[in-house]
Structures are given as structure tokens and as C-alpha cells.
Amino acid sequence: MKLIVAADKKWGIGKNGGLLANLPTDMAYFKEHTSGKVVIMGRKTLESLPGKKGLPGRTNYVLTSNKNYEAENCTVLNSEEELWEALKKHDSDDVFLIGGAAIYNNYYRFCDKLYVTKIDADLGADTFIKNFDEDKDYEIISESEAVTENGLIFRFTEYKKK
Numbered sequence: 001m002k003l004i005v006a007a008d009k010k011w012g013i014g015k016n017g018g019l020l021a022n023l024p025t026d027m028a029y030f031k032e033h034t035s036g037k038v039v040i041m042g043r044k045t046l047e048s049l050p051g052k053k054g055l056p057g058r059t060n061y062v063l064t065s066n067k068n069y070e071a072e073n074c075t076v077l078n079s080e081e082e083l084w085e086a087l088k089k090h091d092s093d094d095v096f097l098i099g100g101a102a103i104y105n106n107y108y109r110f111c112d113k114l115y116v117t118k119i120d121a122d123l124g125a126d127t128f129i130k131n132f133d134e135d136k137d138y139e140i141i142s143e144s145e146a147v148t149e150n151g152l153i154f155r156f157t158e159y160k161k162k
């Protein structure tokens with residue numbers, strides 16, 4: 001399993017239920033990595049997407065405790081047990097955690113690769129993930145050149161489980 005996220009220098013990932021920044025190059029990077037794959041998200045992240053629908057061109061799973069929850073283009077999972085059961089159907093290399101913090105923080109340990117877009121700014125987030133640089137089980141294996149967009153500098157960083 002893999003994880004893909006954009007985080008600011010404090011490991012903030014969201015504010016007021018939405019993303020911290022509009023970075024089209026990062027969106028393209030996200031799409032390139034997840035197209036044709038399986039994505040796992042929390043209910044709040046799903047509800048932040050356009051039309052509150054699953055992402056096109058991907059197999060979408062949404063976690064919620066609400067047993068009556070329905071969302072277009074999504075399979076609803078009501079527990080961690082249901083998540084592991086559903087994932088038996090897929091090659092784990094094809095599965096991406098796509099947020100939000102509840103999902104990343106609880107399940108990142110199951111990922112062997114982390115794709116982190118590191119934004120070099122403090123964007124005043126209210127939602128944070130674990131600082132992967134402080135997790136001794138992960139190491140950086142590549143970092144792109146800096147990209148500048150909409151006044152922000154960011155780098156595509158890949159971590160691998162040791």
C-alpha cells in the first residue's frame with residue numbers, strides 16, 4: 001500500500017475542511033500516480049471533493065461509521081476490518097491512501113511508499129499528519145527539484161519503508 005499527500009512545513013494538510021493550496025502541478029502528480037488505481041479516503045475528504053463523488057478513473061473506497069452512507073462512484077466501508085477485507089481483492093501496490101489526517105495517521109504504517117509533496121511554507125493548517133522525517137522506519141529515497149507555483153515552493157519527495 002502507498003500514501004500520497006501534500007503537506008506544509010509543519011505537516012499541515014488541510015484547513016476548514018479543504019486543501020491548503022491550489023497547486024495544479026501537484027494535482028497532476030496526484031492524478032498521474034492514482035489513475036487506474038485504488039484509492040482509500042475518509043468521509044470528510046470525500047465530502048471535500050467536487051460533487052462529493054468518488055474520483056473518476058479510480059476504484060474509490062470511503063470509510064465512515066455511518067451504515068446508511070452512500071456516495072456516487074464509491075464503495076462504502078464501515079470499519080477497519082471491512083477495509084482489510086476489501087483490500088484482499090487488490091494488489092497492494094495499486095492501493096493509495098489519499099487522506100485525510102484520520103486515514104493517514106492511522107494507516108500510514110501499512111504503507112511501504114509515501115509520496116509527499118512538501119510545501120515550503122506554513123499555510124496555517126488546522127489538520128496535521130505525523131512528521132514522517134521523525135519516523136525511523138521510513139527514509140527519503142528521492143526529492144525533486146523545487147517547483148514554484150502560485151507563489152509557493154514545493155518538492156515531490158518519496159519515502160520508502162526501511
Ligand SMILES: NC(=O)c1ccc[n+]([C@@H]2O[C@H](COP(=O)([O-])OP(=O)(O)OC[C@H]3O[C@@H](n4cnc5c(N)ncnc54)[C@H](OP(=O)(O)O)[C@@H]3O)[C@@H](O)[C@H]2O)c1
Binds near residue numbers: 006014043104
Ligand atoms: N493535503 C492533502 O494531500 C490532503 C489529502 C486529503 C485530505 N486533506 C484534507 O484533510 C482534511 C480532512 O481530514 P480529516 O482527518 O478531518 O478527515 P478524513 O480522514 O477525511 O475523514 C475522517 C472520517 O473518516 C471516517 N473514518 C476514519 N476511520 C474510520 C474507520 N476506521 N472506520 C469507519 N470510519 C472511519 C469517519 O467518518 P464518520 O465521521 O462519517 O464516521 C471520520 O470522521 C480536509 O481539510 C482535507 O482537505 C488533505
